[in-house]
Amino acid sequence: MMKKKSDILWPLGFGAVFLIIWQLYGFHRLLDLKPFQLPVPSEIIMTIFKNLEKVSGDCLLTVTGAIAGMAIGSAIGFAVAVTATLFPKWGYGGLTVISAFNAIPIVALSPIMNRWFSTGMGQKIGVVTVVTMAAMAINAYRGLNDLKPFSLDLMSSYAADKRTVFFRLRLPSCLPSVFTALKINITSAMIAAIVSEYFAASTSGLGFGIKDSLRKAEMAMGWSYITVSAIVGIILYLIIQAVERRAIKWHASQK
Amino acid sequence: MNNTPEITIKNVSMVYNDKGRDVTALSNVSLEIQKGEFISLLGPSGCGKTTLLRIIADLLQPTSGTVEVCGKSPREVRLEKKYGIVFQSPVLYDWRTVRKNICLPLELMKIDKAEQNNRVDALLEMIGLEKFQNHYPNQLSGGMQQRVGIARALAIQPEILLMDEPFSALDEFTREKLNEDLLRIWRKTNKTVIFVTHSIAESVFLSDRVCVLSPHPGRLSAVVDIDLPRPRTKEMRESPEFFNLVTKIRNSFEGV
Known part of the structure; x- marks a missing residue:
């Protein structure tokens, strides 16, 4: 995949200008903020390096929870999609139930999971699992069932059985939708893990770090956690995108 | 030519139920197709030509009437994998x-x-x-x-090649090129071909016989023998015989 240079340079340039204005207190003047209310980029970077061990420890904890929860949630969602495809009569109900789960707000879910699991990690994984199930179930179901016209006819002209249709046709053709779901889920998994830490009994993780630092008015520390969360979120997304590019290089979206 | 037909279509009718209203897609179609023949099913949209092809292919069950392929039912022939099907899209x-x-x-x-x-x-x-x-x-x-x-x-x-408007989505140049390719391939393999199209020129250029279907209800209104010599060439598209056949088929639509 080759991008034009200007496609990369423009956003990069825009980002650099944004950071420079921030560093030169441009936003402070604009919004009438004191330096302690909004730390400048250089101060945030320095704070990250000064507290590298603590920040990276918290980061690892949150990412572990997010990824574990996402793996479980996506697996459940996919299983529901497969069930709904193979047994349309009653399997479709499972899809509806899972979509309903999606409507529960994280702020309600976190305290509930707090009561269910004794550890912070258990609570985190629980919240992320519930949050990521629906996107996978709905997308995978669509991928398994929105087949190209005549592709089922083709299979029946070969007298193919249900099993062959599933493994040779439905499964490969749902891959692009599965990756769409994974890309949605990795972002919501990080958000869900961080927000769940706000309500957790434990005193670790990026979410707790943000809440605790801001509460104690350690603004630079708070911003360090925010920055690390953002960077980790982007890196995880890029990793999934890279895997996607390798796995479905045949798909039109990967040209 | 052998006298026992490879495919015998007898009084085939197809009635769909569309929101409580019966729609007759095919009415009482009978046709015999010889082994190795190139047959076109020609007609405007809604004449049931694709329906007829799908019935032969055992992708649809007719409401009444029978189809026999080498003395067997379409289902048996499908399970024996003797059909090669080319669809409207690849x-x-x-x-x-x-x-x-x-x-x-x-x-x-x-x-x-x-x-x-x-x-x-x-x-x-x-x-x-x-x-x-x-x-x-x-x-x-x-x-x-x-x-x-x-x-x-x-x-x-396959014994039989079923083609459902395979070139209808392509531009004229590509279509004519593929028509020639198809005839070349057909000559080499000598399969029976049933070819659905809505292009008169295409059906004349390719076929031994053109079956003209008319809509509302879908029925077989004429079968026209195409006696152009084989192999068919690009130049034949310009010949008066070609134009006469095209005109003859076009006229058979009139009064529909």
């Missing part, structure tokens, strides 16, 4: 390369690897896409994709 599997797409039916039939490779090599050469065998469908033009679709239909070495 229906290639995007995650398979050109080579793997042609190979798909052979894998499903568990034919041995060496034989698979031999057949696919021969077909790739026949459709002239050897250089593209490791490309994915998304990297090919529409005409190339449809050629792969034809090769895949031929891979199982």
Whole structure:
């Protein structure tokens, strides 16, 4: 995949200008903020390096929870999609139930999971699992069932059985939708893990770090956690995108 | 020509139920097709030509009437994998390369690897896409994709090739080129071909006989013998005989 240079340079340039204005207190003047209310980029970077061990420890904890929860949630969602495809009569109900789960707000879910699991990690994984199930179930179901016209006819002209249709046709053709779901889920998994830490009994993780630092008015520390969360979120997304590019290089979206 | 027909269609009717209203897609169609014949089913939209093809292919069950292929039911023939079908769109599997797409039916039939490779090599050469065998469908033009679709239909070495408006989505230039390719392939393999189209010129150029279907309800209104010599050439499209046949068929639509 080759991008034009200007496609990369423009956003990069825009980002650099944004950071420079921030560093030169441009936003402070604009919004009438004191330096302690909004730390400048250089101060945030320095704070990250000064507290590298603590920040990276918290980061690892949150990412572990997010990824574990996402793996479980996506697996459940996919299983529901497969069930709904193979047994349309009653399997479709499972899809509806899972979509309903999606409507529960994280702020309600976190305290509930707090009561269910004794550890912070258990609570985190629980919240992320519930949050990521629906996107996978709905997308995978669509991928398994929105087949190209005549592709089922083709299979029946070969007298193919249900099993062959599933493994040779439905499964490969749902891959692009599965990756769409994974890309949605990795972002919501990080958000869900961080927000769940706000309500957790434990005193670790990026979410707790943000809440605790801001509460104690350690603004630079708070911003360090925010920055690390953002960077980790982007890196995880890029990793999934890279895997996607390798796995479905045949798909039109990967040209 | 052999006198026992390969395909016998007897009084076939097809009635759909559309929101409580009966719609007759095909009314009392009877037709006999000889082995090795190239037959076109020609008609405007809604004349039931695709319905008839799908009934022969056992993708649809007729409301009444029977179809016999070599003395068997379409279902038996389908299960014996004697039909090669080319659809309106190429229906290639995007995650398979050109080579793997042609190979798909052979894998499903568990034919041995060496034989698979031999057949696919021969077909790739026949459709002239050897250089593209490791490309994915998304990297090919529409005409190339449809050629792969034809090769895949031929891979199982079917007795009968069923083609449902295979070139209707292509531009005129590509279509005429593929018409010639198809005749060349047909001459080599000598299959029975049933070809659905809504282009009069295309049906005349390709066929031994053109079956004209009329809509509302779909019925067989004329069968026209095409006595142009074979092999057919590009130049024949310009000949007066060609125009006469086109005119004759066009006139058979009048009064519809």
